[in-house]
Amino acid sequence: MIYEVDFEPIGRRVAVKPGTDLVEAARQAGVALSSDCGGRGTCGRCRVRLMAGNVSAPTKNELRKLGERSLREGWRLACQTQVESDVKVHLPLESMRGAQRLQLGGIEPQVPVEPIHQAVVVHVKPPDLFDARSDMTRLLHAVQEEAGVDHLGFDLALGRCAAETMRQDDWRVVAWLRDHEVTAVTPVDVVPLGVAVDLGTTKIAMYLVNLISGETLASGGAMNPQISYGEDLMSRIAYSMEDPARAAELSLVVVQAFNRLIAELCAKAKRSPRDIIEMVVVGNTAMHHLFLNLPVEQLGRAPYVAVVGESWDVKARELGLGIAPGAYVHLLPNIAGFVGADHVAMILGAEIHKAKGNVMGLDIGTNTEIVFNHNGQMTSCSCASGPAFEGAHIRDGMRATTGAIERVIWTGSELAITTIDDAPPVGICGSGILDAVAALYRAGVINQAGRFQAGHPLIRGERPNQYVVLAPAERTGHGRDVVITQRDVGEIQLAKGAIRTGIEFLLRHAGLTYHDLDQVIIAGAFGTFVDVESAITIGLLPSLPPERYVQVGNAAGVGAKLALISRRQRAIAADLGHQVGYLELMAQPDFTTVFAEAMLLPELEQV
């Protein structure tokens, strides 16, 4: 008898004998699980969470290390847990030795800091028997006199805490004025902080920023915990629609992840979360809605409209975020149901709106958004590229963690591979798969239609289960071949075809061809690691001279930071929500014809 162990969110599966413990299963799957005690259940580092299936009963060591409540919630120590059926196991980021590669950095344009808040240093008149005005009245009078701004207001949370700060600091404080609202009152020596977040479907990237200098004090990332409720957006939308409690839960787990990351970054910077007076969150439209617990039903069916499109301010405490009580979360605008605030942030961060000539920007992912700036006229579209580049639906696919094949080159005589952290190969991540298809094409294994060519010496197995070995069993981390199959090639064709279709329609819409493109900006984690030459070889990207391509890293995160530190940048982002047109590909009459063409590989001579 054989049981299957499915390790999520990295998406590795392995078949093991009954009674195998999860550390061993992970080893066989090539997953690098943390463990410092040699499997005795005493270090507590191999914490995992059982999502489905049966395993052995908890041991005393587990009870000691995890506590009853965690055990009830399914948390276990992998080394103490034996498999007793097919199981699905969630691996938290902290339990993995080589954490998933997270793109935090990006090329940051130099923009001046133009704070959202006006710092108003005031000496409030203390009360006495002859001046019965309330604490807040005296504060607002002082702010009004000092800043020359009237019609001032403040909210319940500030009313609850400002009086204490004023009294403790001998009535000399800084009032942080956001338009006409005092949102925070701090001692005079506190430098206010902001947080920018790129909330991805898979990953969260967060930046803790000094709002006066604009400097990033700390940054960090985490997996999006919603993955436990569904790998892709549609399954999360379906989950959320089942009942309001589930929708609230999907929001809550994100908020909790934010609070944990905030605590972590503040600890690094030796600051308090209470000093965070502003936050900017960007994400695709579904992430935006699930985070805010807005309805998502209409995002799941045509015409796929957002509930909220405009840029928006929401009180952080209403969402459960543990920062300054009066702080706002600012959300950049969503352009359409599948062109969200992260796309706006990417345009801002990569400065695509300022570009001259014909400039295209892509953020490649499960959903790929593309913007085309044609002499100042911007249009965006969304392509359902699917999760193949995340390693899903690929036989040996995996996310970009230790042991993933990230690079494949056809040397002319063989397929040469490189893995992340130079570890023994375990599977293939997105950039590796894309390289592999290009390499197979160059090697003549596949033809323009992506079909395996009969008789090629690299091909193993029989139709329709033919495959090519990228790493033989004796070299891999789990003792089995890592391969790419005919079906894998088909998945990549679907993905790249979808993206190329978007590129083509945006060009057509402007009456241009790809030769007219002055620059193509590739943003995002996948875009950082993708080999442009391979992408051109398989026809994902048009065949342009390499210098016209720029890989900018996490432009969405950079854009979120810009909108955090500069009111001008924030205003530009709000305008982008209106200015950027949206091209619905499904509404184009010859969509299927163009898509079918885009699935093919280009002539090799063209490359």
Add this chain to the structure above:
Amino acid sequence: MIYEVDFEPIGRRVAVKPGTDLVEAARQAGVALSSDCGGRGTCGRCRVRLMAGNVSAPTKNELRKLGERSLREGWRLACQTQVESDVKVHLPLESMRGAQRLQLGGIEPQVPVEPIHQAVVVHVKPPDLFDARSDMTRLLHAVQEEAGVDHLGFDLALGRCAAETMRQDDWRVVAWLRDHEVTAVTPVDVVPLGVAVDLGTTKIAMYLVNLISGETLASGGAMNPQISYGEDLMSRIAYSMEDPARAAELSLVVVQAFNRLIAELCAKAKRSPRDIIEMVVVGNTAMHHLFLNLPVEQLGRAPYVAVVGESWDVKARELGLGIAPGAYVHLLPNIAGFVGADHVAMILGAEIHKAKGNVMGLDIGTNTEIVFNHNGQMTSCSCASGPAFEGAHIRDGMRATTGAIERVIWTGSELAITTIDDAPPVGICGSGILDAVAALYRAGVINQAGRFQAGHPLIRGERPNQYVVLAPAERTGHGRDVVITQRDVGEIQLAKGAIRTGIEFLLRHAGLTYHDLDQVIIAGAFGTFVDVESAITIGLLPSLPPERYVQVGNAAGVGAKLALISRRQRAIAADLGHQVGYLELMAQPDFTTVFAEAMLLPELEQV
């Protein structure tokens, strides 16, 4: 052995034998407890809550009627519960046959309805593949076009629910615009509701209002449940200061009482609480702060300043109020730490701000606030009149419920009494005590200094425990004399002296004497029932012709209603917060001299 049973919040005490059940104890105390089953524990109507002391174990009938949880919380059936020590018992309003008299009505000035919200009927363009704008963008565009108002916004709660309403109602809805914010979206046939609340230290009065017609659809009252935490403001402030959880609890019990009353009034009017899109709450400054969970420490010590003085809008849901998700609670301004929003509401409701000449307005209570409008110049002060008029600190004092002596007249030969509901006398409520002192004065029992005159035939007992019988044992509800003592007279002198001192200083401040007063407006529950002639006799009120006095009922409740239905009235109230000056009596150099004088009774010839 004898145990004392203390019935709260009505403040009746009775001494009983061990083993007496609480229905019997109530009977002996003259408290009218509900009971339909003759004490068998089957009707469940005599629900009471044990606050302190020991009683018999719960019976099976109690477990059946109340459930385990209620029993754990101290709830019992009075008929099944025997006294085993001194005990303190809370009587909920619903368990009392003659509920405490609550002043809901008031003389309402006719003001035109000028709604806070603009009703904007819109037909929102439905989305399609060629119009990817978000639901809220399409709504706001429609509102902007229809109403000609721009810079429109909406909050998180509305974003969460408006899309569903629009989709269910085929995109034809009413957007309720409050300045620049859409705070509710309803089907076109829904008439929006508002709620006005007068949150008193002891009682809550609530009005459910049709916001289009201004009509009151239902009104009702309840005890302020904070009474369980302290009868007077200072003890609640002290309780609240002990820890933040207690402060939150004091706020929560009020919110829960509001939610219960809202449900009750909505049931009466056959409407849903979700249709309530606006609420106005008035109360004294401490009630205002405890309700909103603002800090109160500074209200408990000089110079007694409020944290929040200006009129204020707070989202109802932030306080836990179960009305429309986007609804606001509007708070009228507080003038000073002891001159609160209920005083502003009284001025508004009794139209004192519009009065010509010299007009004074009083709301007599544990704390008495007085406003003086001297040719348009308004000044207010606060007098610590104490709880004597609520029946506290008075030997046979009680609140104004069934069996309370509410009227005492010296006929020339005897003291004639009247009780509430014409029930057998049980004790004396505020208006009765005031009458009694005037009657004793007229009868020659007390002199100008308030001292019992040796040898008067009505006097019983020996110094210093002398008393006069108002109702002899054979006529009372509990078989004991109801009396008024020398000490009781002293308590009334303190109370009336405090109020008269306020009147005198307000007149002096304007350089006038009481002869210059054109009108004196007496508001509030006590003010409704007080006998003006008696009040003049004892010198609480100045000796003016009767026609210069007006008793207007619950003017604060009326003012709250005006601020609910009229933006003009609301603006006037906000201005009153700035316009009305505050006179701090404690800061007046000859305060003690004036107070000592005011404690005396005026010459009888003067009256």
